[in-house]
Amino acid sequence: MSDASLPQPPAQTVSGRTTARTAAVIPAAGRGVRLGPGAPKALRTLGGTPMLIHAVRAMAASRAVSLVVVVAPPEGAAEVRTLLDAHALPDRTEFVVVPGGETRQESVKLGLDALPPGFDIVLVHDAARPLVPVDTVDAVVEAVRDGAPAVVPALPLADTVKQVEPAAPGEPEPVVATPDRSLLRAVQTPQGFDRDTLVRAHGTVTGDVTDDASMIEQLDLAVVTVPGHEEAFKVTRPLDLVLAEAVLARRRLNDGF
Ligand SMILES: Nc1ccn([C@@H]2O[C@H](COP(=O)(O)OP(=O)(O)OP(=O)(O)O)[C@@H](O)[C@H]2O)c(=O)n1
Ligand SMILES: C[C@](O)(CO)[C@H](O)COP(=O)(O)O
Numbered sequence: 509m510s511d512a513s514l515p516q517p518p519a520q521t522v523s524g525r526t527t528a529r530t531a532a533v534i535p536a537a538g539r540g541v542r543l544g545p546g547a548p549k550a551l552r553t554l555g556g557t558p559m560l561i562h563a564v565r566a567m568a569a570s571r572a573v574s575l576v577v578v579v580a581p582p583e584g585a586a587e588v589r590t591l592l593d594a595h596a597l598p599d600r601t602e603f604v605v606v607p608g609g610e611t612r613q614e615s616v617k618l619g620l621d622a623l624p625p626g627f628d629i630v631l632v633h634d635a636a637r638p639l640v641p642v643d644t645v646d647a648v649v650e651a652v653r654d655g656a657p658a659v660v661p662a663l664p665l666a667d668t669v670k671q672v673e674p675a676a677p678g679e680p681e682p683v684v685a686t687p688d689r690s691l692l693r694a695v696q697t698p699q700g701f702d703r704d705t706l707v708r709a710h711g712t713v714t715g716d717v718t719d720d721a722s723m724i725e726q727l728d729l730a731v732v733t734v735p736g737h738e739e740a741f742k743v744t745r746p747l748d749l750v751l752a753e754a755v756l757a758r759r760r761l762n763d764g765f
Contacts, residue, residue, distance in 0.1 A: 528628035530649055531575040532567040532698065533619035536560050536635035537582060537608020542744050548581040549743065550635035551591075555756040559743060560588065561595045562638030562756075567631065567698070568601040569642040572649040575627060576601055578635075579608040579619040613717060617710045623703070629653065630706055632720050633698035639755055640698065640740035647734040648700035658724040659700040661736035662693035695719060696736040705729060 540549025550560040560578065567573050580588040585607045592603050606622045608615035616632055623630065629652050631645065644661050651659040669689055672681035699721050709723035717723055721731045743752050 528653065529574060529626055530570075530572045530629040530631065531577065531623055531627040532573050532631040532633055533577045533579065533616060533623070534560070534563055534567065534633050534635050535579045535608065535612050535615040535619065536563070536588070537579050537615045538612065538636065539581075540636075543749070544746060548584060550581070551584065551587070552749075554638055554743075554749070554752050555760070557595070558591055559638045560635045561591060563633060563635045563640075564592065564597065564603070565595075566638065566640045566642065567633055567645065568598045570645040570649065571600075572629075572646065573631065574601060575604065575624070577604045577606065577619045577622050579615040580605050582607045582609075611716070613710075616720060620707055620710055628703050629700060630703045631698035631700050632706075634742060636742045636744065637697050637740050638743065639752060640696070641737050644696075644734075644737045644740055645698055648698050651732060651734050652700040652702060656700075656732045657702045657705040657729050658721050658731040660719070660721045660731060660733050661696045661698070661740060662733035663696070663736040663738070665689045665692050665694055693733060694736070695721065695733070696740045696742070 536550035538549055540552070543549050546552055551558050553559070554562055564576055564578065567576050578588055578592070585605050589605045592605070604622055606618050609618055620630065629649060631648060633640070648659050648661060669687055669692060670683045671685040671687060673684055675681040699719060701720065701724070705724060706720060709720070709727055713723040713726045724731050739755055741748065741751070743749055
């Protein structure tokens with residue numbers, strides 16, 4: 509993966525052991541159709557600050573992450589660069605901005621293509637999960653450093669789940685099964701990967717997948733979970749914005765600003 513002709517960043521040392529360098533790719537090129545009309549979702553504000561900036565800060569808060577690649581709405585790459593320059597972000601983190609694609613999968617691939625050599629671990633984190641705590645990010649990185657090729661933060665389900673059969677519009681859907689939810693998990697981001705494995709997956713797997721770990725599963729490689737966090741929820745529908753504002757307000761109160 510590394511290119512000897514380019515400068516190589518030094519490996520980090522944690523407790524005396526050498527660790528691989530970690531980069532984060534943030535797909536932020538979605539429209540946010542389910543959130544309703546307005547600017548691309550990642551550029552909408554939360555507590556007065558664009559959702560994307562919250563997500564970038566969440567990744568940069570991890571001392572493991574030294575590069576963040578932001579995959580911007582195709583027509584908004586210049587605006588994203590301006591936003592990154594205008595907001596306080598850690599000096600130790602570098603930022604790259606690339607325009608995104610039609611689907612999340614395409615956007616992540618474009619972000620991976622922009623990664624310089626020297627980063628062996630890649631996190632993929634939705635801009636739409638702006639409030640993920642740094643402990644969750646660090647737990648994902650640690651699990652990849654411990655040898656897992658793919659790691660997902662995951663939570664047990666709060667609701668009973670039913671499997672249904674499709675029905676004509678307006679007709680009730682017949683329930684066909686109630687899966688054992690003790691074995692089901694809702695997965696979040698950041699998802700963490702051995703870089704070579706993720707690049708191989710994006711170069712191999714076709715078809716529509718909603719997350720990157722699914723691609724690793726399709727290669728028959730192991731994907732493991734670490735505990736997710738309730739505050740890492742995805743801002744998808746309008747009610748999610750209400751919850752996100754409330755979580756942020758509580759944090760600001762607790763932090764005393
Ligand atoms: N072409 C796309 C589509 C999605 N994403 C990103 O993938 C993440 C997860 O996607 P989701 O929350 O489903 O966002 P949207 O696609 O924007 O939502 P919607 O389906 O409601 O339009 C988001 O950070 C989104 O910006 C992306 O980078 N490029
Ligand atoms: C990657 C993801 O966040 C995992 O939960 C999710 O699948 C992406 O969002 P989408 O709504 O499925 O596009």
